[in-house]
Amino acid sequence: MHHHLILRVVTKMLVGAIILFAFYVQFHGDFSPGGGFQAGVIMAVAFILYGIVFGLNKAEQVFPSWLVHKLVALGVLIYAGTGVASMLLGYNYLDYGAFNPQHPSHGQHWGILAVELGVGVTVTGVMVAIYYAFANRPPPMKDEDW
Amino acid sequence: MSAADPHYVAKTFMDHLPILQVVIPLISAPLIIFIGNRKLAWIIAMIASAAAFVIACLMLAQVKDGSFISYHIGGWAPPLGIEYRIDALSAFVLMLISGIATIVLPYAYTSVKSEIPKRLHTLFYALFLLCLTGLLGMVATGDAFNVFVFLEISSLSTYVLVAMGAGKDTRALTAAYDYLIMGTIGATFFVIGLGLLYMTTGTLNIADLADRIANQGANRTVQAAFTFIVVGMGLKAAMYPLHHWLPNAYTYAPSAVTTFLGATATKAAIYVLLRFMFSVFSPGFHFEDWTLYLIFIPFSLLAMFAASFVAVFQTNLKRMLAFSSIAQIGYMLLGIAMLNATGLSASIVHLVNHGMTKAALFMGVGAMVLYSGSAFFDNLNGLGRKMPFTGAAMVAAGLSLIGVPGTAGFISKWVLVQAAFENGWWIIAIAIMLSSLLAVIYVWRMFEVLYLTAPAEDCTATDPPLPMLIPMLILAFACIWFGFDTELTLGSARVAAEGLLAGSAGMAH
Amino acid sequence: MIETLINIVLFAMLVLTALAVVRINQLFAVVMLSGVFSLLSALLFVTLDAVDVAFTEAAVGAGISTVLMLGTIALTARTQKKSTRSGMVPFIVVVVTGAVLVYGTLDMPGFGDPNAPASLHVAPEYMIGSIKDIDVPNVVTSILASYRGYDTLGETAVVFTAGIGVLALLSGLTRRRREDEEEDV
């Protein structure tokens, strides 16, 4: 899609906005609808849009696939690791009270922040990884032939 | 115990056993991907499943007297939070699943090398651990919706593991697709059932559900929920006639995957069935008795005969064993339908005995395929003579599959027959013996191929390398050992069966 | 009253969309209709007070899954062959399943009933607990991430499984270039 100037300009503007929105959804989930999963999807959409308009190679330069694959695993490790941390502090698995025994509700906030981050990281990674995997496959015939 | 409790006592390692059981493989899987090293992948997987096995044994030792362990995840007491609840039955099944995983991994190390392209090995071990995680999670949890989540972890990884057989035969892909469609329909049915239960009770905790259903009386929503849960899990357990995904999936999956799935996946689904039929819906639930007598018994008899009959006419050993699995699931369901303690213990002990038996057999086939290239009978001619140890292991396991006295398989069938006599169902007792005759025929066909035909002249087959051979021999030895020493298997199964029949009373707080 | 009217219109559109999916053979149209179905159901979720679910359904059903399906039909085929099979067996399966479900609805609490068991047991404790124990205004978030946080860990694991599953099926795991060189594929 190299000749679509308008698409390219608009995409460049949009990608930043989408990523910003993803962060908003990620960290504002306590107060309004949304959370790690939705944020992850939106974040991934930014990269997918970039990939669709500028081509897969460009997208892979920005967000190389080895990094994507590391993120896929990292998110689960963050989530499960939060539970292990609370366990090491002498509490039950995923008992966020462990992170601030004096004010359990503050501990809860930290815990929720951490696990939502984990969800967001994994979902971003997985969605982008799936997109890369699909887009890398050779199509049976060219678009023009349909 | 709430998170707000200021006088919190630091917990010890032993207190965390129930959650560690599932979380260790769960963390190891992303760790494998994060490190991304093929050799480390196997080591991590091995350590994780061995740890899971040790934990399961420790827990079984704790609950063997009929007590249970309850673990409140997140520190939230049920029914607010999710609870892990381990009793004799779950500990016993956990031990089977993690034990088989531990014993399959050394075998997989060699077999995967020959069957799956190198670049996929890291992913294979991660998926294997996820499958293990899902199965363990389904069994350990005391929360109905949590069962669904872990069921899906194990199912999704299973579909991919089956599809990994595509390098040898492309039919693995369509087998995986079929399994995916059937499995997802099954899981969705299960979710519908849970929704109906939630609607009538307002809770998802299994013990709490049991309490609240007990005072519902004849509620049509609960009856529909029961139907959907049984059909949904029946699909997963390959209950006749919902078994259509199984033969292809087992035939075309890589050997290590077939071994693991054949010994554990359907067993975990049967565990969930048991859990719901006896712990959630109490045996006094009139609708359930009716379903058991009118649906379960005919279909399990049909499974025992029809599937065994089809197994007799197979020319592919792996496929033959797959059909035999469907028949064996029939025995387990028959034991459940007897609705007495002996029948239930027969089902539970058969769950484990058949798991070990089938694992040994599938391992043997896998080892032979390594040399012959396929599991078709004419490619296996005389291999028992060329591969003496593998052949011996398969003979032992084959005898156990028939249920010859002195093997583990005999114990479960014997108890099942006893249960039939307890109910005065002597026709069914005869049916059990008759269907065993069919097993004699197909197992005999296997012996015939392995020993009584001449091997091809240029056959260079020898016993496989030790990492493959030793697990096989251990399992074959277990098939014999548990035919004499029934203290662990039958003993645990009896405790578990009594716990189940106590119904919701056994699960009360 | 308005709400009922909106619900009825939404339902009519949902049923029409679903029936269109049954009939149409152009896969492109089918995929688009499935996106429409998701958007409509997101609207329905809003009228049922499930804003979080609506948000997710819109992002997933109408967004990601439509993109993936379009990608798939670009890689496979764009039309469906006319089915030659007789529809009797599937029809019977569907009718029986539906009949069991309808039978099940007969003892269900009415729609929106504030005295339904689901509204009286456990749920009120979450509403109070979210203020007292967790101090988070969005109760869905506090249940999702804390009370039933373990389910969400499982959910993350499911996504992870799907991710590496797709990698195993389509592309394999990629590693950093310099490590790749020592790797013999």
Next chain:
Amino acid sequence: MIYLDFIIGHLNYWLFIVLMMTGLYIVVARGNLVKKIVGLNIFQTAVFMLYISIGKVTGGTAPIYPVDNQGHMQVDPSIIYSNPLPHVLILTAIVVGIATTSLALALIIRIREVYDTIEEEDILEIERKLSAADNKTHGPAMGGRA
């Protein structure tokens, strides 16, 4: 008028069931692999609707407490909130659904590459030929795909 009340109170459920069964019908009756997945999605989405309707309380509102300028929650006992638990369950189920969908689509792509078709009938035909060839070389066997 008790019947009318009953019908109005249960009409929603029956409509969900109609949607569910349409989806299930597509899965079992249609032979195109992609269309089966679309059917599966419709089936599952209808189940989600059933769940969400369990949580609905007449006159209720979304279970998010309003927050004032200082970030304090406003708890007004006169406001009725809908039951949040089904929402949480369905969020999980939606995520599981998209995970299954993406895996299924990846499988379909592989199947197309091998069989050059995504019609179940054609695939069955090819596989029948494959098993016929197997039977010819290895002796006849019973029960092909089933």
